[in-house]
Amino acid sequence: MSSFAPGRFARKILKQDAVHEFTLPELPYTYDALEPYIDSETMNIHHSRHHAGYTDKFNAAVKEAGITGKNAKEILSEVSQYPDTIRNNGGGYFNHKLFWRVLSPNGGVKPEEELLTAINGTFSSFENFKNEFSQAAITLFGSGWAWLILSEGKLKVTTTRNQDSPVMDIAEVKGTPLLMIDVWEHAYYLKYQNRRAEYVDAFWNIVNWEFVSKKYSRILQG
Ligand code: MN3
Numbered sequence: 008m009s010s011f012a013p014g015r016f017a018r019k020i021l022k023q024d025a026v027h028e029f030t031l032p033e034l035p036y037t038y039d040a041l042e043p044y045i046d047s048e049t050m051n052i053h054h055s056r057h058h059a060g061y062t063d064k065f066n067a068a069v070k071e072a073g074i075t076g077k078n079a080k081e082i083l084s085e086v087s088q089y090p091d092t093i094r095n096n097g098g099g100y101f102n103h104k105l106f107w108r109v110l111s112p113n114g115g116v117k118p119e120e121e122l123l124t125a126i127n128g129t130f131s132s133f134e135n136f137k138n139e140f141s142q143a144a145i146t147l148f149g150s151g152w153a154w155l156i157l158s159e160g161k162l163k164v165t166t167t168r169n170q171d172s173p174v175m176d177i178a179e180v181k182g183t184p185l186l187m188i189d190v191w192e193h194a195y196y197l198k199y200q201n202r203r204a205e206y207v208d209a210f211w212n213i214v215n216w217e218f219v220s221k222k223y224s225r226i227l228q229g
């Protein structure tokens with residue numbers, strides 16, 4: 008019966024959820040938009056289960072730790088003070104949020120001029136940069152991420168294990184993330200199985216260079 012109005016109950020539950028500070032961001036494209044490079048089912052599970060799971064657990068851990076009034080980056084920048092649930096789930100929440108935005112079905116071929124010049128200056132050529140980043144991603148043992156970061160004014164390729172992030176105070180190489188790839192098996196296994204190198208190769212077709220380049224320019228402007 009329509010007069011039962013189940014919507015009112017649903018809204019009540021949503022209101023309680025609002026005490027959670029961090030929310031799963033919507034993807035800026037549909038689950039199948041990155042086909043054939045990343046398949047629809049992988050994107051769906053990765054976003055609606057994995058990222059959603061990190062987000063929920065991060066909220067619970069933040070509540071448990073009594074942290075208030077801080078954004079995710081601020082929390083991660085002092086993550087050594089908190090339990091590992093914050094490190095693992097906060098990293099998972101934060102890293103995936105970045106990752107979705109550096110991907111695009113209309114990925115560009117190259118960065119815009121300012122970033123391209125910096126990449127050429129640091130890595131000799133754009134091809135060399137791609138090779139170094141790909142090798143870092145392919146050779147990282149186990150689960151983790153490969154990154155292009157800006158670290159003390161310099162571009163660097165680095166990797167982190169599990170859900171660690173270069174913005175964390177415990178990171179070996181700290182910096183501001185520009186481009187990253189998730190090399191957890193959940194990011195590619197359905198389509199590529201154990202062929203991580205093929206997934207990394209496919210990744211270059213869907214990099215949102217416009218977004219990454221603009222982020223770089225924004226950081227330079229301070
Ligand atoms: Mn992932």
